[in-house]
Amino acid sequence: MNKAEHALHEIHAMNELAAMDSPIHRLGALAKVVVTVAYLLVTISFSIYDCSGLLIMVLYPVLVYQIAGIPIRTCFYKLRIILPLVCAVGLFNPLFDRKTILVIGTLHISGGVMSMVTLMMKGIFCLLASFLLIATTSIEEICHALRQLHVPKLLTSLLLLTYRYVSVLLEEVGIMMEAYHLRAPGQKGIHISAWGSFLGQLILRSMDRATALYESMELRGFHGEFYYAKKNYNKRASFIYAVLWIGAFVVMRYVNLTRLIGGIVS
Amino acid sequence: MIEFKDVTFGYSKENEVLKGISFSVEEGERVGLIGSNGAGKSTLMKAMLGLISCEGEISIDGLRVEQKNIAAIRKTLGYVLQDSDNQMFMPTVLEDMIFGPLNYGMGRAEAEKLVDDTLERMSLLHLKNRQNYKMSGGEKRMAAIATILAMQPKGMLMDEPSTALDPRNRRRLIEILNELPVTKIIATHDLDLVLETCDRVLLLANGTIVADGKVEEILWNQELLEQYNLELPFCIAGIPERFKQ
Numbered sequence: 001m002n003k004a005e006h007a008l009h010e011i012h013a014m015n016e017l018a019a020m021d022s023p024i025h026r027l028g029a030l031a032k033v034v035v036t037v038a039y040l041l042v043t044i045s046f047s048i049y050d051c052s053g054l055l056i057m058v059l060y061p062v063l064v065y066q067i068a069g070i071p072i073r074t075c076f077y078k079l080r081i082i083l084p085l086v087c088a089v090g091l092f093n094p095l096f097d098r099k100t101i102l103v104i105g106t107l108h109i110s111g112g113v114m115s116m117v118t119l120m121m122k123g124i125f126c127l128l129a130s131f132l133l134i135a136t137t138s139i140e141e142i143c144h145a146l147r148q149l150h151v152p153k154l155l156t157s158l159l160l161l162t163y164r165y166v167s168v169l170l171e172e173v174g175i176m177m178e179a180y181h182l183r184a185p186g187q188k189g190i191h192i193s194a195w196g197s198f199l200g201q202l203i204l205r206s207m208d209r210a211t212a213l214y215e216s217m218e219l220r221g222f223h224g225e226f227y228y229a230k231k232n233y234n235k236r237a238s239f240i241y242a243v244l245w246i247g248a249f250v251v252m253r254y255v256n257l258t259r260l261i262g263g264i265v266s
Numbered sequence: 267m268i269e270f271k272d273v274t275f276g277y278s279k280e281n282e283v284l285k286g287i288s289f290s291v292e293e294g295e296r297v298g299l300i301g302s303n304g305a306g307k308s309t310l311m312k313a314m315l316g317l318i319s320c321e322g323e324i325s326i327d328g329l330r331v332e333q334k335n336i337a338a339i340r341k342t343l344g345y346v347l348q349d350s351d352n353q354m355f356m357p358t359v360l361e362d363m364i365f366g367p368l369n370y371g372m373g374r375a376e377a378e379k380l381v382d383d384t385l386e387r388m389s390l391l392h393l394k395n396r397q398n399y400k401m402s403g404g405e406k407r408m409a410a411i412a413t414i415l416a417m418q419p420k421g422m423l424m425d426e427p428s429t430a431l432d433p434r435n436r437r438r439l440i441e442i443l444n445e446l447p448v449t450k451i452i453a454t455h456d457l458d459l460v461l462e463t464c465d466r467v468l469l470l471a472n473g474t475i476v477a478d479g480k481v482e483e484i485l486w487n488q489e490l491l492e493q494y495n496l497e498l499p500f501c502i503a504g505i506p507e508r509f510k511q
Contacts (some may be wrong), residue, residue, distance in 0.1 A: 012397075012399055015357055015397060016397070019357075019358075019397065036285055088326065138357060140356070140357065140361065151378075164355060171351075209352060212349065212352035213352050213355050215317055215347075215352075216347055216353050217365075218317075218340070219315060219317075219340050219344075220340075220347050220365055220366035220413070220417065221337065221340065221341065221366055221369030221370045222365075222369055223369065225369075225418065227365060227368035227369060228367060229363070251289055
């Protein structure tokens, strides 16, 4: 399997995750989108020194991953390229902010270290929550939910078509790479002398396929609005899910539950 | 139902793909469109659906092929593409089948019932929730036909419908085509399929119709077929030469 086919396989694997059946998968997309957006907003709103307050936000992804039956390691594996970047966001903070803000025994923790850890946690939590949304909801359902939230159809169609065309592009790359390697055994990647023609052919082939796909959509009456087959979801459960989580996020934001639990335990 | 009057199309003056084509197809007729590679079969079908603009006059079900009538024409004529991968762009068969009816304003419940009925008629109910990329070539082909049937067209244009089908699925396709009470134009190199599903044949060569007649007049005419790079259907040609002894 070449790299393009592997990437395509990963996209298909995401579709399969979204097509699973679990209490979370059975909820309405709108509720899941709203809860995810609320989670992201609350998570990023924490102060950069409020590490202990932020820690409780891990509850949402951990709980929902369990209920949805999605192994959390799947998420870390899929996000293996982007996670180091997220973790690198506050990497230089300890160099600039050296003021001690916490002393544990003889250990002095500077503001820079604290903010670096908080930023890393925020990044990881946000990625976990976003991944959770796309692993439990198909792209069509997400776009439909966005339309319900009055996001312009131009944007939702663009999102959906981009997602579709990425697959088309990867398929074409996969086919061309396979054909290339069959006639160039032992070569790693595409030789520089073939890059120009490879890229040119790829663009032409992708355009051909994209045109055929678009024609097929037009022939079935497509006029900018995507319709999809709605799943039968439990409206009441979705509503309760959204209200409970948003309520929980508000409590987590304004009450330092980690400290509270720590105080009770000690 | 379909009428072509002196239709010409070309990517340039020197490279005309269709040259002054005129013919008509009555409602309910079953027409096989045959010809060698590059004869203009797919282009002719695209012209009927307004996917390319041609000189001359094309009318479908009394409507002239022009911008204001395009939506109505495309609802009237379903088009099964040569490559099912291009036809099936949604994640599941259900999503794909419901796409057309919903776009043409059908209610969701009615559209879902129509999908079920169509799949049942084609004995494909088991594919309903299947992910498109997980299906075999044959299954995809049958599902692609089902997506068009779900739009309840008055006529169907099919481009190489038997490609990628194993003999059993091909047989099933023939049965389905023969059961369909709609006008059909089938562009194919599979002359045996034409023999079993069509009453009339249009033979296209170099952008013109060189023969138009009953199936038995054209598909038995070895000289005519060979003149235009075709051969007798296998079932008429009989056992290959090397096995005759």
